[in-house]
Amino acid sequence: MSPEILEALLQWAASIGVVVPEGLKFTYSDLKGILCVCEKEMDEPKIKIPPKIIISRSLPIKCFKLHESTGNINGWLKLFLAKIKFDEYNDTIVDNVCVNKKFKPYLDALPLQLNSPLIWNSSELECLASTNLGNSIHEKFANIFKEWFELITSSDIFDLEKVADDIQIYRTLDGMAYEALYERILKKTELQTPTIWYSFSAFLWSQLIFTSRAFPEYVVNGKCPENSIVLLPIIDLLNHDYRSKVKWYPENGWFCYEKMGTVAQGQELFNNYGGKGNEELLSGYGFVLEDNIFDSVALKIKLPLDVISAILEKEPLLKLPTLSDYTTFAFEDKNSNPQDGEAARDATDYADGVTYFINTQNEQSLEPLLNLFTYLSKTEEETLHDLRARFEGIQILRNALESKLNNILGATPIDSSNINSYRYYCADIYRKSQKQILKESVARLKRLEKTMLSENKNRLLTMNKILKNDPAFTETELPSLFSSEDDEELVFESTYDLLVLWVLVKARCQSFPTKYQWVGQQYISSGNTAYISDDSKAFHAQYFGKQDNMDLKQVDHAIQFVGANSFTRASSTSGDTVLVRK
Numbered sequence: 001m002s003p004e005i006l007e008a009l010l011q012w013a014a015s016i017g018v019v020v021p022e023g024l025k026f027t028y029s030d031l032k033g034i035l036c037v038c039e040k041e042m043d044e045p046k047i048k049i050p051p052k053i054i055i056s057r058s059l060p061i062k063c064f065k066l067h068e069s070t071g072n073i074n075g076w077l078k079l080f081l082a083k084i085k086f087d088e089y090n091d092t093i094v095d096n097v098c099v100n101k102k103f104k105p106y107l108d109a110l111p112l113q114l115n116s117p118l119i120w121n122s123s124e125l126e127c128l129a130s131t132n133l134g135n136s137i138h139e140k141f142a143n144i145f146k147e148w149f150e151l152i153t154s155s156d157i158f159d160l161e162k163v164a165d166d167i168q169i170y171r172t173l174d175g176m177a178y179e180a181l182y183e184r185i186l187k188k189t190e191l192q193t194p195t196i197w198y199s200f201s202a203f204l205w206s207q208l209i210f211t212s213r214a215f216p217e218y219v220v221n222g223k224c225p226e227n228s229i230v231l232l233p234i235i236d237l238l239n240h241d242y243r244s245k246v247k248w249y250p251e252n253g254w255f256c257y258e259k260m261g262t263v264a265q266g267q268e269l270f271n272n273y274g275g276k277g278n279e280e281l282l283s284g285y286g287f288v289l290e291d292n293i294f295d296s297v298a299l300k301i302k303l304p305l306d307v308i309s310a311i312l313e314k315e316p317l318l319k320l321p322t323l324s325d326y327t328t329f330a331f332e333d334k335n336s337n338p339q340d341g342e343a344a345r346d347a348t349d350y351a352d353g354v355t356y357f358i359n360t361q362n363e364q365s366l367e368p369l370l371n372l373f374t375y376l377s378k379t380e381e382e383t384l385h386d387l388r389a390r391f392e393g394i395q396i397l398r399n400a401l402e403s404k405l406n407n408i409l410g411a412t413p414i415d416s417s418n419i420n421s422y423r424y425y426c427a428d429i430y431r432k433s434q435k436q437i438l439k440e441s442v443a444r445l446k447r448l449e450k451t452m453l454s455e456n457k458n459r460l461l462t463m464n465k466i467l468k469n470d471p472a473f474t475e476t477e478l479p480s481l482f483s484s485e486d487d488e489e490l491v492f493e494s495t496y497d498l499l500v501l502w503v504l505v506k507a508r509c510q511s512f513p514t515k516y517q518w519v520g521q522q523y524i525s526s527g528n529t530a531y532i533s534d535d536s537k538a539f540h541a542q543y544f545g546k547q548d549n550m551d552l553k554q555v556d557h558a559i560q561f562v563g564a565n566s567f568t569r570a571s572s573t574s575g576d577t578v579l580v581r582k
């Protein structure tokens with residue numbers, strides 16, 4: 001960005017009446033683009049911009065002769081911005097004003113490089129391999145493409161012949177190699193050289209401009225449609241700091257930004273884009289923050305619709321979140337998403353999965369996930385408060401977090417040629433912080449499990465305890481089970497198998513040690529189904545295949561009992577199975 005472009009922007013703004021207090025200086029840095037610095041200590045600095053400088057939906061409505069009720073006016077606003085930026089040979093006239101000329105200093109000062117991964121090349125995208133963001137880019141991209149296609153095919157002002165190539169790409173997107181997509185679309189967005197202003201490359205550029213710098217219109221117009229967005233020249237030059245306390249408010253149609261408190265001399269004057277994690281910042285704005293306290297990892301859990309319906313109907317305490325429960329861009333179209341709004345939620349709102357965000361700053365952020373995994377682990381007789389289900393929920397959640405972590409750790413090595421160093425840095429910070437959050441969450445689960453193990457030790461029975469406290473089992477009862485075996489050495493596959501054999505023997509010999517009478521009682525009162533599972537058949541074949549002194553039904557009962565009354569620890573290498581007293 002040349003200093004002349006910035007100077008021209010500021011002079012234009014002053015000529016239109018934008019109020020910037022003396023002492024604020026706009027300058028340029030390679031890393032952050034344009035930024036604003038206080039040249040002296042300033043109390044509550046305030047910037048005011050007049051309505052005539054605001055780029056809002058009234059412009060596309062007049063320019064494209066739309067009706068107020070036309071759908072997706074935000075989409076038309078994006079097309080309008082693309083027109084005034086790229087339709088070089090045709091003036092855009094609104095209310096007898098040539099708006100492309102009017103806004104030229106603003107359009108010229110928009111960033112020359114946008115860093116959202118939506119336009120990264122394939123080597124750059126590899127830096128995000130196996131991360132949530134890397135995995136979601138295609139879907140995000142496809143949604144923007146769909147929005148463009150629906151807009152340009154909804155009106156006869158567009159000559160579809162001129163965007164035939166884009167339409168063909170849209171129709172074959174799923175089978176297309178990324179390199180080809182990059183050459184035919186993304187590169188033109190990256191270099192800001194679309195073939196025509198309503199091409200998809202131009203629309204994508206406009207989308208990225210709005211995603212990274214739009215404001216909600218309702219601040220200046222309480223009666224606007226929900227989610228309506230605007231561009232605010234000059235105010236949109238302020239960078240983001242989540243610690244910055246700011247106010248946005250209207251004054252006779254003007255939009256006012258005010259920083260609360262004092263800004264010291266030499267300090268940057270920031271806006272606050274909201275409590276956003278690095279995934280949202282990188283994907284929407286093309287930057288990340290180191291030590292971002294709002295950073296989070298999203299976990300999407302896919303569940304069958306009947307399970308979701310059962311949760312919604314019978315487990316009101318298990319609140320299933322929707323994306324709208326978390327922060328979003330200023331302009332995501334909430335109307336288009338039926339899952340928003342408490343009352344409207346039903347199972348189909350979660351057809352794509354239930355998304356949870358975990359954050360290391362918020363001690364409670366694992367709790368809703370743990371409740372869900374407890375629910376999924378519980379038997380029909382158990383409730384969310386049952387100790388066994390809770391323990392098993394911890395194991396399954398921990399496995400899920402560890403497998404996500406391993407995916408990120410094991411991602412392919414990166415060849416750094418052909419990768420923009422700033423994008424590499426952003427991807428690196430994003431990945432590191434995703435790993436950190438996952439590691440800390442696993443550590444938190446381990447601590448929780450340890451506390452629960454120690455607080456409930458009298459209700460838990462492991463094979464180790466049995467071997468210590470029930471010598472009869474190993475000395476006489478277990479060998480007697482296999483008396484007809486040859487001298488062949490028996491191998492027990494797991495502590496789970498040993499526990500099944502222990503329950504079988506003890507029930508048969510009615511010899512549960514006094515300390516573990518509770519197991520006997522739980523066993524007697526546990527029912528077993530008429531249907532014999534394949535697991536039970538396999539178990540029977542493995543241990544009793546060569547003899548005929550063990551009834552398959554008894555084996556099945558013991559297996560069902562251990563399954564419903566134990567959990568297997570994810571932590572121990574041997575996969576230690578633990579029986580739980582109700």
Ligand SMILES: C[S@@+](CC[C@H](N)C(=O)[O-])C[C@H]1O[C@@H](n2cnc3c(N)ncnc32)[C@H](O)[C@@H]1O
Pocket residue numbers: 031032033034035109110111212213236237238239240241284285286287288
């Ligand atoms: C609303 S604009 C702010 C003005 C922008 N610097 C410019 O040159 O126009 C948002 C963009 O500024 C940059 N930005 C904002 N806050 C930042 C930060 N804290 N660190 C790095 N870049 C930031 C990102 O490129 C982002 O997409």
